[in-house]
Amino acid sequence: MVVATSNAGKVREIEEALGGLGWEVQGLSGLPLPEETGSTYAENAALKACAAAMMTGLPALADDSGLEVDALGGEPGVYSARFGNRNSDLERNLYLLEKLRGTRDRRAKFVSVIVLAYPDGDLEEYRGEVRGILLEGPRGQGGFGYDPLFVPDGERRSMAELSVPEKRAVGHRGQALAALLAAHRPGA
Numbered sequence: 001m002v003v004a005t006s007n008a009g010k011v012r013e014i015e016e017a018l019g020g021l022g023w024e025v026q027g028l029s030g031l032p033l034p035e036e037t038g039s040t041y042a043e044n045a046a047l048k049a050c051a052a053a054m055m056t057g058l059p060a061l062a063d064d065s066g067l068e069v070d071a072l073g074g075e076p077g078v079y080s081a082r083f084g085n086r087n088s089d090l091e092r093n094l095y096l097l098e099k100l101r102g103t104r105d106r107r108a109k110f111v112s113v114i115v116l117a118y119p120d121g122d123l124e125e126y127r128g129e130v131r132g133i134l135l136e137g138p139r140g141q142g143g144f145g146y147d148p149l150f151v152p153d154g155e156r157r158s159m160a161e162l163s164v165p166e167k168r169a170v171g172h173r174g175q176a177l178a179a180l181l182a183a184h185r186p187g188a
Contacts, residue, residue: 001116004028004052004062014061017168017177021184031055033062041065041078041113042125049117057119061180065112065172067146069096069134071105080145089145093138096149106134110150110159112172114180124183128175143167 001023003011008027015025034051038044044064052060066080076083076096084095100106109131116124130152138148140160147159152170159167168174 001059001061002026002028002052002056004033004048004060006030013164013168013173014177017174018181018184020181028052028056028060036064036078038064039078041111041127042115044078045113045115045125046117046123049115049123050121053117053119059116059118061114061116063112063114063173063176065110067096067150068109068111069100070107071103072099093146093149096134096146097136100134106136108132108134108150110146110172112176114173114176116180124180126176126179126183128172128177128179130170130172130175 003014003025005011006027006029011025011027018025031052034047036044036047038047041064045062048062048064049060052062064078066077068074068077083092086092086095109129111129112127114126132150132152132155134149135151135158138160139158140148142162142164143160150159151157152159155162155170159171162170
């Protein structure tokens with residue numbers, strides 16, 4: 001199976017999460033992926049997974065995820081990586097904090113949708129989400145994106161303060177991968 005990303009860390013994370021299946025997992029090195037033009041996480045993940053399956057002739061997995069802030073009507077959502085036309089995680093985090101200045105409702109959720117596409121056109125979709133609150137400033141050195149601002153329900157630490165195994169256990173991508181794993185376990 002190919003993972004539709006050139007991010008070696010993401011490939012490793014997915015390979016570890018799906019290790020119980022005995023699948024050979026590889027990254028999509030050097031092959032271009034289509035632009036994320038979908039209006040939903042599922043559409044964006046399917047665009048990438050289908051393109052990778054067609055290019056390689058192998059089953060391909062892709063994900064799309066984002067942060068949805070209640071007080072902002074679900075923004076940034078599918079535009080999380082491009083929020084406010086800011087170029088870096090730090091700039092997007094500062095922009096989000098500015099938009100939330102003076103707002104008491106800091107509820108939000110992280111959402112991830114994983115699509116597994118087969119060369120014959122069949123698709124499988126798996127979703128994970130985690131609710132929590134947004135801090136008034138970043139905490140932690142781990143993770144990426146909005147992780148330093150987000151504290152999952154039931155936790156006191158931000159996602160950026162959690163270890164990789166802890167983040168996988170409570171995180172949105174980890175939940176989606178767990179659903180995929182459960183669907184493909186022998187005897188499932």
